[in-house]
Amino acid sequence: MLATHEAASDVPAAMIATTFLGYMGLYAFLLAAYVGTLYYLAGKGRRTDVTVEGPGAVPVPSQA
Amino acid sequence: MELLGYAPALWLPAAFAGLMGLAILLYVVLDGYDLGVGLLLGGARDEAERDAMIAAIGPFWDANETWLVLATGLLLVAFPMAHGVILGALYLPVALMLLGLILRGVAFKFRTKMAPGSKLSWDRAFLGGSALAALAQGWMLGSYVLGFQQGWAANLFAAVTALGLAAAYAFIGACWLVVKAEGELQRRAAQWARSTLGFAALGLVAVSVATPLISDRIFAKWFSLPNVLLLAPIPLATAALLAGLWLALGRYPRPGDRWNWVPFAGAVGIFVLAFVGLAFSFYPYVVPGTLTIWEVAAAPESLAVILTASVFVLPMILAYTAFSYWVFRGKLGTLRYE
Structure with missing residues (x-):
């Protein structure tokens, strides 16, 4: 009916x-800002000193 | 499906023009104040003040933009030919407005997600996106009023309306901050509202003078008898609100924070009166001086189906909007994203 x-x-x-x-x-x-945000948030969320207690607790491996 | 003796081909386009007008008015008021707060971000003294200003619009700003989507959607489905003509004529300002809205939307989310050192840059991006969107909308208003004329005079007029609408948004945004803020920020917001009121009034006067001068038809609508008497309350009430607010804002904030909603209500009144004046001027034309709503309306059968859907959707949007304003009533709180 109608060409582009x-x-x-x-x-x-x-x-x-x-x-x-x-x-x-x-x-x-x-997009660059988004990738930068992901790296920043992923780095911020990393834990090296977490101790978990209680039944069924699994020790968090060190990421040093 | 006649209504009061009028055939569907007559009343359905008028009904959709009314719905579209309502959506545009609600958009201009609601997104107007949060664009205005974005513009005023440039006047904030420090990060804490910028956080407070952002928190004042945080729960509302993205819902406010749905009215723009609804208005544009109604233009497309109800008046498809006008949609093509208007968006074609306003291509550049529409593209710039969208760039601004994208930038401010992302900046709003990223300002607290990124590393602390980059927060100021994202606040500047939020300010820039708000300014770009507000100026582009003002340019569109000026261009529409002049019937999409080209040339240096038309561009100069569009530039004046762009600055005028941006000032009007800053004004209503400052009035919103008078409602939501406390202490020093509230006091400064009252000052901002007073200082931007004059520029907004200049833009309003420019549009009000140009609209009847550009068209003999519009001039006759406003200045023939008895219309000139019947319509006189519109400019008189607008002038009274402008003068009253200018005087009242000098005394804000009031002791005990009483009447903090009055400047915002007055600003909404000015926006409503200005919109009613424009709508009266241009009705029944949707493309100024060229195409009426009946000439560009979709088929009555299509409009009947869309109207049925609109009868359900519009009250739902109104309901969740009212609900969110009720939930987040009162003074602004700490802005949290988690």
């Missing part, structure tokens, strides 16, 4: 390219 190129808006290609690059740049930055 027939349904495209009349917004100038340069403007679409600029916003496309803007989105790509923002998402690349946010």
Whole structure:
């Protein structure tokens, strides 16, 4: 019924390219920030001095 | 399915225009104040104050944005041709607004997850995203009022409305902080509200003057008899609210924190009056001066199905919004993410 190129808006290609690059740049930055956050939170959650007591307790191995 | 003798093809587009208008108004008020708090973050003195300001909008900000999704969704399903024309004409500011909303949403979550040293950078990103979204929305308003005209004069007007709407958001955001904050932050919020009120009023005057001048039809609607008398309460009440709030804010916070909700209620009143004025000016056109709601409406059969769904969905959104505001009523607490 309607080909893709027939349904495209009349917004100038340069403007679409600029916003496309803007989105790509923002998402690349946010992805890098997200990976950095994961590393930071994973590192923060590591425990080397935890002692667990009580029935069924399993000693936590040292990660030094 | 006639309503009061009106055929579905007549009343269904009007009903959807009303629903869309309600969604836009609720978005502008609700997300307006949290965008405004984001803008005011630049005036915070230290990290503790920034934390307090973020905590004031923490439980509400993302639910507030659902009204934008609803308004845009209604435009797409009820007035698909207008959706294409309007979003095509406003392509760049819409793209910039979305970039801003994405940035502030992520910054809000990351500011306490990242290493402590980077918190200030994410607060700046939150401020930048809020500013980008507010300015883009103001630019869209100016462009819409001028019927998407191009040229330096149209761009200058859109720039004025962009700054005006950003100031209006900062104003209502400051009024929200008067409700939620205490002590020094509340006192400073009252000052911020007073200092941004003038700029918001300038933007309001710019739109109010330009709207009838740009269209003979709108001029006739406002200034013909008896309309000029019947509609006079709108600008008069707006002017009275602006003047009354400017005077009252000089005396905030009140002893015992009494009447702390009054500035925010007054700000909401100004937003409602401004919206009613705009809606009256442009109705029944959805694309200014070009396409009416009946010319661009979807088929009545489709609208009837969507309206049935809306009758269930809209009260649910209103209900959970009211519930969340009830649960988190009172002064702001400590912001926690865990």
